[in-house]
Amino acid sequence: MLSNYLIGLREGLEAALVVSILVAYLVKSGRTSLLPRVWVGVGIAVLISLGFGAALTYGPRGLTFEAQEFIGGTLSIVAVGFVTWMVFWMARAARGLGGELRGQIDVAAEGSRWGLVIVAMFAVGREGLETALFIWAATQAGTRETVGSVTPTWEPLLGAGLGILTAVVLGYLIYRGAISINLSRFFTWTGGFLIVVAAGVLAYGVHDLQEARFLPGLHDVLFDISDTIDPAGWLGTLIKGVFNISMVTTKLEGLVWVLYLVPTMTFFLRGARRRTAPKDTARVPAA
Template sequence: MEVQALLITFREALEALLIVGIITSYLKRVNHKEYTKYVWLGAGLAVLASAGVALLFQVVFTGFAVMGSETYLKIAIMFISVILLTQMVFWMAEHSRDMKKSVEGKMDRFITTENVVGMVIHSFLVVLREGVETVFFFAAITHGNLGAAMQGWGAATGIMIAAVVSYFFFKGTMRVPLKTFFKVTGAFIILIAAGLLVQGISMLQDLNIIGSVMPHVYDLTWLLPEHPIDYEHYLRDHGVAPIFSGNVGVFLKALFGYSAMPSLEEVIAYVGYFVVIYLLVTSRHAKETRNAEQKEADAQALGPKTKNVV
């Protein structure tokens, strides 16, 4: 869970800090540093609002627990988180290139109209979006126990790493491009999303909401048990210890949704998720290639006409 929390907070905090950093750096560059305080005001209010969302969510979850329906809420959160995590990765991949230009364009309009309220609201919404997403993802990886995620070392470490990366980026001393950072963290986020998808399906099968054609496609307990209890049971029943500890299985299950005895539906969902991701990536790449070729063709067609006019 801690590694999941680290990756999620690093990703979310980095996105928020980058946008706020772009805004404040631009204001400094155009000699309007007096507006910086309003940007940080909006960001600070968003942090407080995110804490309020976390508190509200915990209250709602407790209400579901009292009614005995918290399991259904957990499953819903997992599936929604899969969609949000996937969307987050693709959104950043698509908008990271023109993010700076877009943010600076908005700031120009705010400065021209002296729209201080607009600056506060803009920075507030940027940071609030990341905060709300973090709350939701924490709920998914902890099954509703937000306090466990927020108090652990993963969340704090993720924020600190994001702050350090942002600092060196804006100081111009960071050697590794942010695009590479987003690709690497994006790959891990996709793995986390796939794991949540499989865990959600497993919980549905445990509740007998959906059945299974083949409850156990294979059994890797002898190699890597899913839990220390599975390790002890295997040792008791077979007289031989599994190759790897059950603690490793717990870690991989929490991070990637590992299952020592997955059902056929879990395997199909896991593999199918990556097939869908692959199709989305190749489709986006093909679209970018077509757009680049079209721009090049338009430029070549415009060249001779320009020469004739001259």
């Protein structure tokens, strides 16, 4: 639940920052009449994201077990790819995000009446679709059956929902100028955590492909600590919920986990050290 809360918080705050910048710039430039177009774009993006999440959840159920596992594993790997790209992109673009969006607003405001709707829809929809896909993949990983135990689906969804709600509140406070956030530090810490979560989701995706008989080694177990750590106990729930690591892990899962986590985290932390500076604390919409 904690990992899904932080996923919802980070991804939700990215979208909230985008909306805050859009709204604040229109208000400051005296174009409040265009605000409804922003909200229409945001509403369309939210509906598309919810529909995408529903399709992921209920779509594959009529297929065979192998087909479901193949689709689930493939989408988990795709989700990891999107999130990894977004973690690195947001870390680089956090400082210049406001200027880029304001330029898009100026172009859209002078064009067709749907231009601003499209800007808002794509800006928020990108985050929404990525969030829906990654939360779905993380939820699938967190609900894997282990020794007859399964985590209730509502727990990760509740965690993600609370994270998104927190992000909305923070976005509003940033817009009002009530708080300031060190964006580089925030995106560094949450980005590093998401990389750890993504490693677990990637390993789970590989397990799904093994279940689908697309990849070998399903019964070639690297470690089985289910007798030592109760999967239904607090420690097993914490390990599975935060790191998406199963109590029974195959050798291929473990290899993929290490090969993704070590180089990705190394490159990310090196880039974060180069970008870190005290002046990154800012009230973004006021820029």
